[in-house]
Amino acid sequence: MAKNEDPNELKKIVSHAKEYGYVFPSSEIYDGLSATYDYGQYGAELKQNIRQYWWKAMVQMNENIVGIDASIFMHPTTWKASGHVDAFNDPMIDNKDSKKRYRADVLIEEHVAKIDAKINKEIEKAAGKFGDSFDEAQFRATNPRVLQNQEKIDAINARFKEDIEKENFEDLKLLIEELEISDPVSGSKNWTEVRQFNLMFSTELGSLADGASKIYLRPETAQGIFVNYLNVQKTGRMKLPFGIAQTGKAFRNEIIARQFIFRMREFEQMEMQFFIKPGTELEWYEIWKNKRMNWHKSLGLGEENYRFHDHLNLAHYANAACDIEFNFPMGFKELEGIHSRTDFDLKAHEEYSGKKLQYFDNEMEQSYVPYVVETSVGLDRLFLAILATAYTEETLEDGSERTVLKLPVQLAPVKAAVLPLINKDGLPEKAREIMDDLKFSVNVQYDGKDAIGRRYRRQDAIGTPFCITVDHQTLEDGTVTIRERDSMEQRRVAASEVSSIIEKAVDLKPLLKQL
């Protein structure tokens, strides 16, 4: 069965992630907190390695991109200026019978997706019948059932778009009723009104006695970059075009947070804002679209698992936008957003702060507010994409089963495990000697418990690319076996060569060179 045809795929990944110290439900001893997760001993390492690869590709490899680390709390006016106080809302609706809450727009999108699936089924059927001579465009334009369903989709989308733009929530509810959308859990069609719900978390700064002021947990890291744009430009003597990158936590009170770490209320973003001359934004937008796609593909998760999705409904700040979607266990979904943000943010901050945020262009001998192209990827979603692709169940030649995480070698949390074949005759001491040498360059583990086969399986499940086994021959001729995770092949090499073999295999340089 192909991976994401298995309906239990995500469940298996969630349970593997928990069993092997990758991701735990947060505060589990208190029965957890919905949509919050903690990264365990291996998860934290994997996350750190992904973050580091992104940082190196963006900051270290680009002379004109620098990194910062802005705080989560920002002056509350920041969020007025950015539009988040007034416009960072999702329309929500409750089902009166099941008491479950949904995003009204998602209910409609899912309904549209069902109609679209019918169209695709017709197309697949016809393609199977006509083989190579099948012309999809022609079929779409002439088949009455496809035409009828496409008309339905267009009509729903047009009305839905207008309702969202004009915030006509009465009609949005009417639309849900007319389409006879029912609660996916209970089947009930007994809906409340649609209401706007702001996604920002707020808290208070200072004690109440001092007259505390309301502040927000940042819903995106981007604004920390915009408010620092001039600080960085001046102190770094940066010339356009240049970029500012940062990674860090963002918080959104998502109405429906689900699908494991795909949609959480606390998550981490890796963002880069690229400041450019007005009028060049669409050119840079295309460049960054391609650069980011190449970066994703360099991870080796399969080129067929990515696609672009252009936004037709643009956010208030954008004049072009798309997502890089990944084929997650639950289908193609957004992994990264690339947005041409115009000068919206910097202009708004100029207006609200009363401070000039202009750039003096020496060549043009004039000042202007730069335009911005943003690349924004969710670290947790990337983690899920990598984990889900790596998770493999195999039946071996001898009929036994193994579960192995075929993680990109460079990102694996533990790069090598050193295993004494038995726990006597000086083998543990020799194994420790090898480990003590390796630990200076890579994350390495010593494992002396259980039979060797079980130890190999344990390392496979963690995703360790190399197992170094120390046996009696090691004491005689100084060689060890090195077992490779994916092929399970073993070869004998001199113990003195182990560190250079592993360092070469985990080196990020070949990946960075492809970019």
Ligand SMILES: Nc1ncnc2c1ncn2[C@@H]1O[C@H](COP(=O)(O)OP(=O)(O)OP(=O)(O)O)[C@@H](O)[C@H]1O
């Ligand atoms: N609740 C979340 N949990 C985990 N990652 C998230 C969440 N919201 C956004 N991200 C990540 O941050 C990236 C950039 O944020 P952006 O504001 O463009 O997302 P978005 O378009 O609101 O996402 P979505 O449509 O899935 O809600 C997304 O591509 C995604 O990888």
